[in-house]
Amino acid sequence: MAEQAIKLTSDDYKSGVKPIWCPGCGDYAVYNAVLNALAELKVPFHKIAIGSGIGCSGRFPAFVKSYGFHGVHGRALPLATGMKMANPELTVLAIGGDGDGFSIGGGHLAHAARRNVDLTYIIMDNEIYGLTKGQPSPTSPQGMVRKASPYGTLEQPLNPLAMILAANASFVARGFSGRPKDLAVLVKRGMEHKGFSFIQVISPCVSWYNTYKKFRAIAKMLPEDHDTSDMGAAMKYAQDTETLWLGVFFERKALAYHELEANLQKQVHQDGYGVKSVVDRFLR
Amino acid sequence: MAEQAIKLTSDDYKSGVKPIWCPGCGDYAVYNAVLNALAELKVPFHKIAIGSGIGCSGRFPAFVKSYGFHGVHGRALPLATGMKMANPELTVLAIGGDGDGFSIGGGHLAHAARRNVDLTYIIMDNEIYGLTKGQPSPTSPQGMVRKASPYGTLEQPLNPLAMILAANASFVARGFSGRPKDLAVLVKRGMEHKGFSFIQVISPCVSWYNTYKKFRAIAKMLPEDHDTSDMGAAMKYAQDTETLWLGVFFERKALAYHELEANLQKQVHQDGYGVKSVVDRFLR
């Protein structure tokens, strides 16, 4: 089928299912950024596939006019990996929260990165478990008091950007729902990147942990002259706890998983090969 | 009971169950290093608890005169965390392979680090799945040809040290079974460290991926003047792919999880508090 000929606006990418997020939730900004990127990149509706886990953020796919999959908690990445590898023509997004992606799903992150699966993984990091009503998450600050941590958490928070950099992901960026325009640019860049792109979005939860103020005070775009091929510099910015640096931290070119796979398939291709060829090898 | 009064040698820490590893397997060196450390630190047998996952390396606990737990694949860390937190008097080790620890169990690593659980986690990294007969592991070099990857693996290997550094573990070291004496020193230092200590041991699998030669050629102790409090330097050495740096990469002081928990318990302690106190709160 032909691509859509008419020009589409980001509104056209709304599915008609109304987002159920609380008014003011940071996730709306991410939603708009994604709609915007899809419109600007003119991705046909039927070629978008979005996989997500469970959480407020995980409800995302249903709100976009696209093929979507609201899976189980923590498995957005393997789900999306399967989609992309089964049909490389799809534009694939994986979506989740900080609990979904860094806690229960934390084991998948480095593996998606080392495979360099061509998809964009957006984590809406609100430093809290939103959907289950406010338990601390792996990115919650030490000492956070909630019902599940009435005396304050004892654990240090994780630094997701540092970890994904250490996993040598081919595109690493951070955005902030408090800066929706910059965020929209980032999401588009992530989707344009061929290979695994990781975008951490600081997306405050107004109901359980409103961090707009805290982060507005320290958010800053990475310096114009930041060299996105410099892993050392990227790591330093990621580990800086005084400033919340925003933008593309790191980017490198590398063949994506499906490209490597396609090469392999070409390499082993044999004309006329079929099940019978395999069976015949076992004739006694 | 009193600590053992008589001096023990590392042989005394052998359980009597003979290791089932192939002759020449790197895991023997780790075994000896652990026996040695236990003897030097004079840990009483009954105060040692070792948790492991599944793999050749995972068979470890049964060979040591100690309380051991050969659990399921990938869960050595949560298992050992439970042990330490239930009884902080125990000297706790967690043991596993690269598949166990970086693949199926990869999600637990950063969390043990951020909790700073006081245990020593030794991963015998042979860059292969030994027990299941030679499938590539997350640390196998790209292009590795095995039955499960007849055309060579497409994935980049993970860099475990970089990742655990990014998780800000409080003790990070690397040893090599080809250098058993240095290894013994490292293991002892790891066990002396209060908090989470991570030791990656390059422990070649002579049956499926013999890397003694490859790594002997590039193994080097970290420079004497390496500052183990310098995260940036540690990260650089970890990311160096030309040289296999050995030694303690990074160390920092921080209260261990059980110490924080003990403080908390002290803080909330109330004399005479019991189940009745709780029940009474619900009297109508």
Add this chain to the structure above:
Amino acid sequence: MAVNDLVLRIGGESGDGYVSTGDILGRISAQSGYEVYTFRTFPAEILGGHVMFQVRIGTKKVTSRGDKLDILVATNQDGYEKHYRDLREDGLIVYDSNSTEIPAEGGWESLGVPVVDIARKLKYPRGKNAVLLGALVHLIGLNVEEAEKMIMRRWGRKSAEIGQKNIEVMRAGLDYAAENWPEVTSYRLLAPKAGGEERLIMDGNQAISIGALAGGANFYGGYPITPASSIMEFLAAELPKFGGVMIQAEDEIAAINMVIGASFAGAHAMTATSGPGVALMSEALGLASITEIPVVLVDVQRVGPSTGMPTKTDQSDLNLAIYGTAGEAPKVVLAVGNVEECFYVMGAAFSAAEHFQVPVLVLSDQDLSNRIQTVPVFDINRVKRLSRVLPDLDSGKEYERYALTESGISPMSIPGMEGGYYTAESLEHKTKGAPSYEPDNRNQQMKKRCRKMETISNEMVNWELFKYHGDRNPEIAVLGWGTSEGAVVEAIDRCRAKGISVGAFYTNLLHPLPAEKISEFVEGAKVIFVPELNYRGQYANWLRSQLGLEAVRYNRYDGLPFIAGEIEAEIEKLAAQIAAF
């Protein structure tokens, strides 16, 4: 004539706080000496959305949410539209006349309260809930002082001023109702028994948590999940006071493995989760079973499969609990059906886990988890507390962790005990713990582990885990488990009043099944009836597979708990069939 049992429902927008009005109403009633039982739904939205809160108030014990509503409180138009069908024919609608219109047609009575106007007049527009509360206090005839005390406790905690303001507004609501609704006794509660027994007022998850503490719990590893999270949260606050530890793990797999590690190291260790979490814990449950490590796992069931309907109730994890491990892994499955037994059954759960060295699953459910009930004060001394059988390590013999005992229970050492070291081995193992692939050894160890199930059966049959309701030798024998109990008990009472011979046997012990007790009970029955909140009839199948029993099934799987009326209707049908036969 005043009544001794009243079902009242408030329906409205979740953000408006009417749920807490219902909650307070329930607590005032409890405080005044009534028996209380609540029921609620949750909105699909994360914030806002429609909710309802139902409270049943009685002068005697109430065990279910009630059938039809006596009073519907509609705080907005939806509150009317969504619920009027549940109102009894001559019921009463109380509504916010500033926002809601009640069509004239209905047969019911109605009382409009200009909630917004009243609150505004008193310059406290946030006081809408209190206005309504006041009106209801008058309508059903609750004690006003108790209402004031409760308001101070709830709204006056942070600022006495706000508390006072709410009292004032509540009084205005009360006055308005008193003027417009002179004492209509059919919605008014009879006075509670004077000097009634002491009662606790709490929900299922609270009772489970306290039961765990009474059972000796000192380690909890968990991961948040609706509707189990509040157990974790409760224990997060309490365990440290008992010198215990609560860890919020990175996922359910980590949680259960921490629990196993902690138990190995000597702790009374537990976790709580719901279906998706139990599925993830399945592998480790097999580990606990073969290594014979005590573990308690509470499954607060919600509607599945998969994410399903997390805030709705169900009884569909029974199969998973009994069968859901690879290979054959001895374990115990218990169920709870009301707030009171949540407490005692947790004691039994820890005793079984510790004493028999098995994983114990306790099935609760969403409805029970947050249902508030008035219950008799717990008798802490009645809680079972069996402990691990420890080895005699001074006997001179080398310690055998997995010794082939007759009962199947092999004395278990604990790290820190000199001379007791062994390896807890996930591979098949010999008596001392070393791995073994020998067929004979395998047979011995497998038999030993499975022998425990007989031992358990024989011992637990004496643990007061069974209840009889109604006739002891009924024509219609109801076999049930868990959350259906309350509705069944009421249905049985009503049916017996009509002369039907019906009785029920409820067991907290589902696996191993108390075969003899059940067989004895159904002997002579003309029909066996098994109501369950699931599609397949899992308990009915379990009974058939274990005892060869055939039952008439009644299944509901829409996420709502049973009401007594539907069970009553089914029993009556059966009675008619028997009579016609």
Add this chain to the structure above:
Amino acid sequence: MAVNDLVLRIGGESGDGYVSTGDILGRISAQSGYEVYTFRTFPAEILGGHVMFQVRIGTKKVTSRGDKLDILVATNQDGYEKHYRDLREDGLIVYDSNSTEIPAEGGWESLGVPVVDIARKLKYPRGKNAVLLGALVHLIGLNVEEAEKMIMRRWGRKSAEIGQKNIEVMRAGLDYAAENWPEVTSYRLLAPKAGGEERLIMDGNQAISIGALAGGANFYGGYPITPASSIMEFLAAELPKFGGVMIQAEDEIAAINMVIGASFAGAHAMTATSGPGVALMSEALGLASITEIPVVLVDVQRVGPSTGMPTKTDQSDLNLAIYGTAGEAPKVVLAVGNVEECFYVMGAAFSAAEHFQVPVLVLSDQDLSNRIQTVPVFDINRVKRLSRVLPDLDSGKEYERYALTESGISPMSIPGMEGGYYTAESLEHKTKGAPSYEPDNRNQQMKKRCRKMETISNEMVNWELFKYHGDRNPEIAVLGWGTSEGAVVEAIDRCRAKGISVGAFYTNLLHPLPAEKISEFVEGAKVIFVPELNYRGQYANWLRSQLGLEAVRYNRYDGLPFIAGEIEAEIEKLAAQIAAF
């Protein structure tokens, strides 16, 4: 008199390569026109340790490992000690006389071959295996040219010189045997049928892999685990040639979620694992069920619970397969019992998954996974290949992914299809995929999904997934599944030869159970007999729970497959009881 059925076992040290001697012997036999069936054990050690390799060779079809040994080949002392009890009373021991001593007492005959000496004399000390092979080729009377060809194929692949050397050494072994063991016909095989049918020689995992390809598999996501890994390894080599993809995932949870994602995107997707992996996949199976995504999962069963005995065989995951999800999740469970049907059943598995949009579990087992059998050449055209029901997206109506159809099968769009977008929703959902907590909607969707089970039942009953052995209206009705079939078939033959009325019904379709077929078969039987490799009698329980059938059970759970003789003995006991009755 020469024989037409011979059971030969080689026992020795694993590192010594005697397993491959056995394997080659089997292949020479197959090549020569015999039917072959192998059986082996694995050492507990990672390298070295004791192993045995058994090969049964027949002129007619052989379906089990055989009862007693006709020939025991002891390559070291252990090889004698560990196995002589399994030798038939007048059997033959062939042994390495350089390393092994055979006590005089035994009733059996023996032939010592100085294996080491012979190999050394020919200056090829590594040729011990070939010496032994030569001796055996003579003893049982195999074709020497075929032996030479096979040696070249196996040992001569890398260097023709080594191949030649091995042939030379083999001939020396043969000559030695010929000198010391002139033709003793009782260990010699009759000539195979001349011009016998074409045969494949392969193991269960290979047949499963090829069956998957024939069924259209083009995506595999997996994680290594004994004894399933070789499926992944086979498909790693083959799938790319078919334009397909194999991903070794980071764990089983990732694997199954990749499979689900791939299937959603249009692939014929599968995974294979064993018990511990199935347990980990349980949550995602529920996801596939509620989102109605086709998935094929092969469970190569091994001994549990937990890590258990990974290299031993078992049938104890049936419960897990049927019941092991949270909530109630429609799915199909199939089983395979021999190498041939591994191929065809995989076609059925993909057809069922794709056509009914359900997860399909296929139960195989460790014994079958690496057992080499000669089987008739696969008829690729016989493989079932039903596809997904696609929606008509040009109908003008808005597409409803979860439409409430009568069959329960709702047409399913695939990403890339214009106008077909929807969200596969793990929450309960409405027909278009939007989440819903409405009781009525829940009832409809739940019924729709469960209706598929009836549709499946009705359709799959015609899929040739059932087999009858022996009498069609037997007094003793054997009901079995999976790996027990071969031994049962032989036992039935023997018992019928003794005049016992016995027959067996085997089904590949375990869930939904083919109720009518089974009821029909057992009607008139005096006793139902269910042999299983597990402790609980899981199939017997399943039959009881589904059909109310009572069966005599026979269970083995030591990790070894059945032998025909033990089944025969049980059937004879039953026959005697019937006669005495």
